[in-house]
Amino acid sequence: xxxxxxxxxxxxxxxxxxxxxxxxxxxxxxxxxxxxxxxxxxxxxxxxxxxxxxxxxxxxxxxxxxxxxxxxxxxxxxxxxxxxxxxxxxxxxxxxxxxxxxxxxxxxxxxxxxxxxxxxxxxxxxxxxxxxxxxxxxxxxxxxxxxxxxxxxxxxxxxxxxxxxxxxxxxxxxxxxxxxxxxxxxxxxxxxxxxxxxxxxxxxxxxxxxxxxxxxxxxxxxxxxxxxxxxxxxxxxxxxxxxxxxxxxxxxxxxxxxxxxxxxxxxxxxxxxxxxxxxxxxxxxxxxxxxxxxxxxxxxxxxxxxxxxxxxxxxxxxxxxxxxxxxxxxxxxxxxxxxxxxxxxxxxxxxxxxxxxxxxxxxxxxxxxxxxxxxxxxxxxxxxxxxxxxxxxxxxxxxxxxxxxxxxxxxxxxxxxxxxxxxxxxxxxxxxxxxxxxxxxxxxxxxxxxxxxxxxxxxxxxxxxxxxxxxxxxxxxxxxxxxxxxxxxxxxxxxxxxxxxxxxxxxxxxxxxxxxxxxxxxxxxxxxxxxxxxxxxxxxxxxxxxxxx
Amino acid sequence: xxxxxxxxxxxxxxxxxxxxxxxxxxxxxxxxxxxxxxxxxxxxxxxxxxxxxxxxxxxxxxxxxxxxxxxxxxxxxxxxxxxxxxxxxxxxxxxxxxxxxxxxxxxxxxxxxxxxxxxxxxxxxxxxxxxxxxxxxxxxxxxxxxxxxxxxxxxxxxxxxxxxxxxxxxxxxxxxxxxxxxxxxxxxxxxxxxxxxxxxxxxxxxxxxxxxxxxxxxxxxxxxxxxxxxxxxxxxxxxxxxxxxxxxxxxxxxxxxxxxxxxxxxxxxxxxxxxxxxxxxxxxxxxxxxxxxxxxxxxxxxxxxxxxxxxxxxxxxxxxxxxxxxxxxxxxxxxxxxxxxxxxxxxxxxxxxxxxxxxxxxxxxxxxxxx
Ligand code: FES
Numbered sequence: 003x004x005x006x007x008x009x010x011x012x013x014x015x016x017x018x019x020x021x022x023x024x025x026x027x028x029x030x031x032x033x034x035x036x037x038x039x040x041x042x043x044x045x046x047x048x049x050x051x052x053x054x055x056x057x058x059x060x061x062x063x064x065x066x067x068x069x070x071x072x073x074x075x076x077x078x079x080x081x082x083x084x085x086x087x088x089x090x091x092x093x094x095x096x097x098x099x100x101x102x103x104x105x106x107x108x109x110x111x112x113x114x115x116x117x118x119x120x121x122x123x124x125x126x127x128x129x130x131x132x133x134x135x136x137x138x139x140x141x142x143x144x145x146x147x148x149x150x151x152x153x154x155x156x157x158x159x160x161x162x163x164x165x166x167x168x169x170x171x172x173x174x175x176x177x178x179x180x181x182x183x184x185x186x187x188x189x190x191x192x193x194x195x196x197x198x199x200x201x202x203x204x205x206x207x208x209x210x211x212x213x214x215x216x217x218x219x220x221x222x223x224x225x226x227x228x229x230x231x232x233x234x235x236x237x238x239x240x241x242x243x244x245x246x247x248x249x250x251x252x253x254x255x256x257x258x259x260x261x262x263x264x265x266x267x268x269x270x271x272x273x274x275x276x277x278x279x280x281x282x283x284x285x286x287x288x289x290x291x292x293x294x295x296x297x298x299x300x301x302x303x304x305x306x307x308x309x310x311x312x313x314x315x316x317x318x319x320x321x322x323x324x325x326x327x328x329x330x331x332x333x334x335x336x337x338x339x340x341x342x343x344x345x346x347x348x349x350x351x352x353x354x355x356x357x358x359x360x361x362x363x364x365x366x367x368x369x370x371x372x373x374x375x376x377x378x379x380x381x382x383x384x385x386x387x388x389x390x391x392x393x394x395x396x397x398x399x400x401x402x403x404x405x406x407x408x409x410x411x412x413x414x415x416x417x418x419x420x421x422x423x424x425x426x427x428x429x430x431x432x433x434x435x436x437x438x439x440x441x442x443x444x445x446x447x448x449x450x451x452x453x454x455x456x457x458x459x460x461x462x463x464x465x466x467x468x469x470x471x472x473x474x475x476x477x478x479x480x481x482x483x484x485x486x487x488x489x490x491x492x493x494x495x496x497x498x499x500x501x502x503x504x505x506x507x508x509x510x511x512x513x514x515x516x517x518x519x520x521x522x523x524x525x526x527x528x529x530x531x532x533x534x535x536x537x538x539x540x541x542x543x544x545x546x547x548x549x550x551x
Numbered sequence: 552x553x554x555x556x557x558x559x560x561x562x563x564x565x566x567x568x569x570x571x572x573x574x575x576x577x578x579x580x581x582x583x584x585x586x587x588x589x590x591x592x593x594x595x596x597x598x599x600x601x602x603x604x605x606x607x608x609x610x611x612x613x614x615x616x617x618x619x620x621x622x623x624x625x626x627x628x629x630x631x632x633x634x635x636x637x638x639x640x641x642x643x644x645x646x647x648x649x650x651x652x653x654x655x656x657x658x659x660x661x662x663x664x665x666x667x668x669x670x671x672x673x674x675x676x677x678x679x680x681x682x683x684x685x686x687x688x689x690x691x692x693x694x695x696x697x698x699x700x701x702x703x704x705x706x707x708x709x710x711x712x713x714x715x716x717x718x719x720x721x722x723x724x725x726x727x728x729x730x731x732x733x734x735x736x737x738x739x740x741x742x743x744x745x746x747x748x749x750x751x752x753x754x755x756x757x758x759x760x761x762x763x764x765x766x767x768x769x770x771x772x773x774x775x776x777x778x779x780x781x782x783x784x785x786x787x788x789x790x791x792x793x794x795x796x797x798x799x800x801x802x803x804x805x806x807x808x809x810x811x812x813x814x815x816x817x818x819x820x821x822x823x824x825x826x827x828x829x830x831x832x833x834x835x836x837x838x839x840x841x842x843x844x845x846x847x848x849x850x851x852x853x854x855x856x857x858x859x860x861x862x863x864x865x866x867x868x869x870x871x872x873x874x875x876x877x878x879x880x881x882x883x884x885x886x887x888x889x890x891x892x893x894x895x896x897x898x899x900x901x902x903x904x905x906x907x908x909x910x911x912x913x914x915x916x917x918x919x920x921x922x
Contacts, residue, residue, distance in 0.1 A: 179852025200811065203807055235691065251685045265675065269668040315886075328921040336887075364691065
């Protein structure tokens with residue numbers, strides 16, 4: 003189309019804004035911004051959209067929820083609890099569920115969205131980790147992401163504690179017990195958070211403020227930063243044809259990506275509405291109001307708290323008493339160490355990897371997981387550790403379902419959280435190397451074509467064909483192990499990074515990182531046609547001959 | 552068939568003119584359509600970048616329009632249901648109507664979103680004609696010249712402000728800022744009381760004192776919920792368990808504190824067969840014919856240790872499965888708890904069960920000052 007005058011309405015409003023902000027040059031630069039495409043890139047989008055849905059449905063809920071622990075006698079339309087004494091928080095949650103039209107739906111969508119939010123962040127983080135997308139220059143966004151996940155855990159805990167039903171009260175009680183175990187300041191933290199002893203009357207209004215204002219405010223700020231950094235740095239791309247460190251290949255933001263991402267938002271909302279409509283979640287009316295002497299059996303927290311629950315269950319009852327002071331290892335260790343390892347490790351990882359590999363370049367094209375076996379192995383070890391701990395959070399359910407004794411499940415997990423990650427590391431690394439070997443093979447010898455040829459002297463051989471160009475581009479994206487920098491330079495002066503115990507450690511780790519790399523190389527046949535292919539066919543049949551004899 | 556094969560083979564391998572044709576056995580090369588190989592470098596949108604076939608485009612357009620129309624219908628149904636049905640007979644009442652309204656509102660809402668989403672997806676994949684494009688990735692790092700210029704400006708500014716030249720200014724500014732930074736922390740002091748000795752006693756202590764002041768032996772145990780005092784004869788069956796509280800708590804404690812005091816004072820009363828009961832040293836007369844009382848607050852992180860297994864006499868906390876032996880001073884048998892449940896000394900007065908003092912140690916989870 004050669005006609006470049008836009009319709010009047012658009013021209014007019016663009017003009018209005020441009021004359022005041024000069025925005026058109028920004029828009030011009032960004033309207034066709036390229037977004038590389040891969041299914042796994044939508045995981046982060048789902049998290050973003052769940053967050054928006056959380057803000058929308060949450061706002062709806064605040065219109066009726068009363069964050070108060072004043073005792074009232076229930077007089078709503080849920081007959082089973084009529085005349086029962088309960089906190090206003092619980093009564094107003096019942097009111098939202100049974101007397102506000104669409105209230106139950108909004109509550110359920112809100113809760114499902116929280117679960118999806120955390121799940122999609124986790125999936126997104128795993129994608130980023132296993133493809134090495136956190137590498138320079140994207141370490142900051144990696145750190146922001148982890149911070150958001152941790153904040154999400156807190157936000158979720160406060161959120162499901164607000165209705166003040168029996169289940170949430172039990173969760174709060176555990177929170178209080180853990181807080182109390184902190185050395186020196188534990189009891190002060192406890193008294194200050196609860197405004198006195200558990201449960202008191204302050205905790206719900208305080209959590210409410212944190213839940214609807216402070217934490218979502220921080221998350222919103224971090225989301226904004228996350229998106230702006232992503233936009234500025236441009237999205238990473240999977241190692242496919244046309245994607246290089248210098249250029250990005252894909253569809254333009256407007257109209258394709260915009261429409262697609264809009265559709266994702268609608269899908270996310272649609273699916274959550276479906277869940278809210280047809281899958282009951284957190285039926286607080288069945289649990290009853292909080293009563294410190296009661297507990298419902300089989301009470302499980304939301305999934306993202308399962309790790310903490312599991313680690314608390316696995317810990318043996320260790321405690322020390324010294325000079326009139328008590329240290330509860332049985333609470334402190336499980337509360338701090340496992341998640342400390344996971345989150346602390348994840349935060350330090352990009353910098354650790356940089357230190358070990360000595361790779362300080364910027365990366366925009368992702369790694370395929372197989373091409374970084376140590377990273378992938380460690381990632382799988384962490385997944386195993388987390389997963390086992392998480393499963394242990396439901397060991398009573400497991401014991402019941404599979405008819406084994408509870409003690410047996412506890413001991414099973416106590417052992418496997420140490421052994422499991424090691425096995426996972428070894429197995430994963432082996433698989434990665436196997437896949438690398440296969441890739442090298444594909445490049446070197448081509449792909450089995452399924453065609454059996456008979457040569458004039460009567461020998462049968464399967465023809466191998468060179469892989470397609472797209473496939474070759476993907477395989478060749480692998481970077482072969484780079485030789486470690488020599489420990490000494492030409493004059494025999496040791497490089498500063500290789501001195502001292504840290505230098506030795508670094509050298510050893512570097513060797514471990516690279517040692518069993520299987521290099522891939524271009525075999526020089528352009529697009530698989532030409533003389534080389536013929537030569538290769540020759541070798542092929544020689545090999546198959548050897549195989550036969 | 553054989554023609555096909557020949558063609559496939561011929562088109563794949565390079566072959567000299569004079570070479571004898573190889574005989575080919577087998578199926579056409581899967582290398583052409585094997586997923587591994589044919590996989591697109593970019594998965595969607597499938598139709599874009601192509602010249603649209605007008606006929607199929609029109610079909611796609613009609614499909615999308617239909618989906619949009621259905622989405623429209625679904626949102627109209629949502630509004631119509633809300634106004635017309637969910638409010639009938641004076642609004643929602645009770646669980647059945649809530650459920651019905653939830654299904655209809657949620658169902659129509661989900662349908663509207665999903666239909667719209669499906670429409671947009673088909674639109675993108677079948678109708679948009681954008682081609683994939685390539686863009687440069689810009690160098691993120693600023694060039695050395697600009698960096699140097701900035702450093703220059705920065706130092707100049709610092710010098711101009713006098714901050715570098717006048718240490719007195721600098722130091723007093725820092726000094727002034729430091730306490731100001733602490734102010735918010737100080738302001739948080741009134742969030743709660745100091746722990747003091749609060750965690751060391753429960754309402755049992757006060758209640759026993761009050762009873763003793765009235766010349767009684769101790770305070771009666773009442774059943775949680777009914778507030779009925781408990782006779783020894785009421786609780787004669789071995790194997791039973793019940794939750795008790797000190798008598799008169801509801802009246803003696805200010806109303807907003809009842810729940811908090813209850814949370815500390817909840818106690819389980821268990822009738823252990825006397826033959827199997829092993830009273831701890833110094834606590835020989837703390838039970839009444841095998842009836843013992845332990846704090847219900849788990850010593851792990853405070854859940855109610857609410858489950859009792861009659862045959863094994865184990866008290867089990869459902870939260871993290873700490874297991875205590877009711878016959879043996881509630882010692883920990885399994886699980887993460889580190890210490891036994893504190894025991895409440897019992898006695899009998901006029902046939903009623905009474906507690907003769909508070910728990911001898913702090914109840915609930917351990918804490919730093921506990922000792
Ligand atoms: S609170 Fe009882 S086992 Fe953890």
